[in-house]
Amino acid sequence: MDSVYMKKILLKNLESDKKCYIYLHSEWDQKKLVKLYIKDSNTQHCYEGKIEVKDFEEAAEELDISLDEYLDVLKKVLTTDIGLDGFEIELDHENKIMRVNRTRDLHIMYVEIQLQEANKKYDMLDIALQKINNEKSKNEDQVIEKALSNAIGAVEKVLLEKEEWKEKMLAKFLLILNEKKNKIAKLEMELEKVSTGGRSNSNAQMDIHDSSDDDFNASTQPLTLPETVA
Incomplete structure (x- = not known):
């Protein structure tokens, strides 16, 4: 009906x-x-x-x-x-x-x-009462359905907010991770520069020392005295 x-x-x-x-x-x-x-x-x-x-x-x-x-x-x-x-x-x-x-x-x-x-x-009165009860039951069903719908909506909202929170946290984590990577890369470059500079100074000192030794160890000509006139 x-x-x-x-x-x-x-x-x-x-x-x-x-x-x-x-x-x-x-x-x-x-x-x-x-x-x-x-x-x-x-x-x-x-x-x-x-x-x-x-x-x-x-x-x-x-x-x-x-x-x-x-x-x-x-x-x-x-x-x-x-x-x-x-x-x-x-x-x-x-x-x-x-x-x-x-x-x-x-x-x-x-x-x-x-x-x-x-x-x-x-009896029309019975019909009227029955109709009122039917409407009441219908209204109760609507109230229950509305409450259930609201509850489902609230759960969906919480899940959505949780998902958004997870995405925000993941984005923040990736940002921090990239910053850490950049800092590490920068430190590695600085260490490389320091290491390269140290090796250059050491090689220069070694070259100077070797040059001095060569001069000291070089072969010498015999000293010839001038002849005296009689």
């Missing part, structure tokens, strides 16, 4: 100026009327509608509109509080007929539904 409605609707009353109402309980499967119960607030009589699909098909054909459009309007008429503007509902107790008339522009009978006395077991 798609939906159940319980509405108080103003009734057309030609006999007096007093406003009369009916309590209309209707059950729908999408746009298809499945059940219809009426309780007259003035006489307290209860009726059950005889739902015949062919009656709606014939009425839609006479009005030259699609069945879907016809049922859409009928649903609005029977489920709008007090009544839908441009339409009136008439209850014929003698012939046990409920008529829906379109009063806008041109007065046209929109539908005529045959009625019968409702089963004595039928």
